[in-house]
């Protein structure tokens with residue numbers, strides 16, 4: 388794909404991870420980080436005076452394990468936790484705990500399928516059905532009956548071949564706002580790139596702050612195209 392996206396002057400890059408920087412893999416543990424990616428991010432980070440963040444649904448620790456300090460800041464669990472700078476302690480939002488009976492119920496649901504994975508997060512859980520796609524709608528119904536469709540604290544959110552129970556108060560829009568309020572992001576033009584439902588909040592806040600929100604599928608094609616674009620930008624740094 389011929390990508391013609393131009394980075395504005397004084398941009399801040401806010402990048403989703405799975406499906407944007409990394410190709411989607413059969414399971415969350417199977418993702419592969421191409422060797423060139425951290426190198427390109429490090430060069431871009433220098434060009435942007437450190438204003439480069441990864442904003443992920445994964446816990447911050449997992450993003451760090453995969454990308455190290457290539458991104459200056461990392462927002463994890465859809466903004467529930469933010470590491471604002473390399474080596475800094477995590478800033479955690481005060482969020483409700485996932486009720487223990489929900490976890491037990493979700494475990495029971497997952498155990499009814501061979502190919503369904505239950506992923507736990509500090510304030511949520513995910514049922515992955517990529518290995519058993521036909522389970523998708525039954526899993527959604529099961530989670531909705533566990534959580535309810537109007538719970539004030541938690542929501543069942545669609546993700547790529549997965550359903551996630553997450554706190555309503557954690558979203559990528561709030562993560563972008565929190566990042567953009569501090570150095571080295573403050574005063575820059577946010578450019579948010581993402582591919583999933585959860586990324587729509589990040590794109591919206593980037594646009595509200597005078598920046599750009601780009602959907603991978605429309606602006607680039609796929610994650611390999613995003614990486615090629617980042618590598619080209621880095622090469623011209």
Ligand SMILES: O=P(O)(O)OC[C@H]1O[C@H](O[C@H]2O[C@H](CO)[C@@H](O)[C@H](O)[C@H]2O)[C@H](O)[C@@H](O)[C@@H]1O
Nearest residue numbers: 404405411412413414415443444445517547549
């Ligand atoms: O916000 P992101 O960085 O894009 O993270 C979103 C979710 O990514 C992971 O799940 C997704 O990617 C897996 C690996 O490619 C894939 O197997 C799965 O089907 C996708 O849903 C991760 O496991 C979740 O915790 C993230 O919320």
